[in-house]
Amino acid sequence: MRIHHIIIAFIFFQSCTPNQQADLIIHNATIFTVDDAFSTAEAMAVMDGKIVAIGAEHEILNAYTSKNKVDAAQQFIYPGFIDAHSHFLGYGIEKQQLDLTNTKSFEEVITRIRVYIETHNDEWIRGRGWDQNDWATKEFPTNDSINKLFPDHYFVLKRIDGHAVLVSDNVLNLAGVDNLSKINGGEVVLKDGKPTGLLIDEAERLLNSVIPDYTEDFKLNALKIAQADCFARGLTTVCDAGLSKEDIDLINTCHDSFLKMRVYAMYSAQNDLINNLTEIGYKTERLTAQSIKLYADGALGSRGAALLQPYSDDTLNSGLLITREDSIIKWAKACYGSGFQLNVHCIGDRANRITLKAMGKVLQTTNDRRWRIEHAQVVHEEDRGMFADYTILPSMQPTHATSDMYWAEERLGEGRMNRAYALKSMMSQNGIIALGTDFPVENISPFETFYTAIVRRDSLGYPEAGFAMHEALSRQEALRGITIWPAVANFEDSLKGSLEVGKYADFVLADRDLMNISQETIRYIKVLKTWVNGELVYTR
Ligand SMILES: [Zn+2]
DSSP states (O other): OHHHHHHHHHHHHHHHHHHHHHHHESSEEEEEEEOTTTEEEEEEEEETTTTEEEHHHHHHHHHEOOOEEEEEOOOOOEEEEEEEOOOOOHHHHHHTTTTTTEEEEEEHHHHHHHHHHHHHSSSSEEEEOGGGGGSSSOSSSSSHHHHHTTTTTTEEETTTTEEEEOOOHHOOOOOOOOTTOOOOEEEEETTTTTEEEEEGGGGGGTTTTTTTTOOOHHHHHHHHHHHHHHHTTTTTEEEEEOOHHHHHHHHHTTTTOOOOOOEEEEEEEEGTTTTOOOGOEEEEEEHHHHEEEEEOOOTTTOOOOOSSOOBBTTTTOOOSSSSSHHHHHHHHHHHHTTEEEEEEEEEEEEHHHHHHHHHHHOSSOOSSSSOOEEEBBOOOGGGTTHHHHOOEEEEHHHHHHHHHHHHHHHHHHHHHHTBBBBHHHHHHTTTOOOOOOOOSOOOOOOOHHHHHHHHHTTTTTTTTTTTGGGGGOOOHHHHTTTOOOOHTTOOOOSSSSSSSSSSSSOEEEEOOOTSOOOHHTTTTEEEEEEEETEEEEEEE
């Protein structure tokens, strides 16, 4: 009895005394906790990487003391942002290669190659980022001029979306690709019966045996570059949408040294994994790997998205199915049996329909498997209900809508365009949507995602009235879409995505109030500091 009283007295004493130790106290802030009630707080205390208390200024300061106290000067704290679909390693790889983004013509591509060659000794020149839709001609390039101008170099130049690649003739020759080469789910583009150097989707696999592997040092550097850029934008978890087993193992190793970024890694659907899912996977503090990423189809920009009806601007073409229905079902069964999540890239309405049905066959009913459709870009109205029927989560990229809107209607026609990029309709199915950027395809910043989700205009302010505004999200939904909802889609909502007691101290200090500033100011918000696990990892 007496011991019992002492314990009660001790607990009472503990909760009233102002000197409980914390590793870190943040105070004098507006903290958007993004909890269920969307409440705000003024201060929080962190111990051993987790939040131990959050609430009013006096509550926290009366109860906790710390050598490490941060006065937020009445600025704004958000949960660390989560990008639900990115290519984290790929971003760092591309940062070290020839940058072809925002070129306005193929001549500009040539100019950039010249500049690159002056400063690099590489025999193989790899680049990414061209987009023929940004050029006056809007036509796919051919390799004629690079063959003539730079015969001593081997070129591998990827389109912005990664779904098409332009290579020089010497690369085609090395790989033995000619006008007769065929591959399921891909296309060797010909002109006058001869390969143009352009390979779409699975056709890139024809090059697998000849393109040199990246060295480990190159990859380590890639991770360092990507991590630094992500922390500077307030990202504390990234989903890498498709990595080899070897690269996931490498990331796990790097978590013992320089890599502090939390990674949700999806295994690319390599055939040798399908029977071994129970033997792979990670669940550590900084790495979760328990999902398979499949590609049902290609991308809209290169007309590789699989449509139910032909392209409006190419009436003999309905796109490419990269993974056939029976194969999707095989993967779905393997994932289901081993507790893996299945995440399928679906752009076109045919890819979405086939995948939703295949998932439905295995899932049968509502469930907590949290399988995802990545992109869910063009979904037929009649198919939307399957997201709710089988609790399939949409993982979408608001900036794809505003990047594509200049040409997507030519591909799709008005009718299909009206039901494409349907953030709100997709969110309504399960009351949740995971948002991402697909970087390096789009800008890395989560504020761009937030802005585009609510305003539906691009960086030039186009279109003035916003694109299909009935599909816009509210600010609160958009903030959930880059914090707690991707955490749910990653099975990590008990640890991340909101600032609540017991969760990781992953958070961001920014200079403006996302909920209340003018729309046009949103894109200029600055991340001032970023913390992961209570550790300061970025200061502006
Ligand atoms: Zn992607």
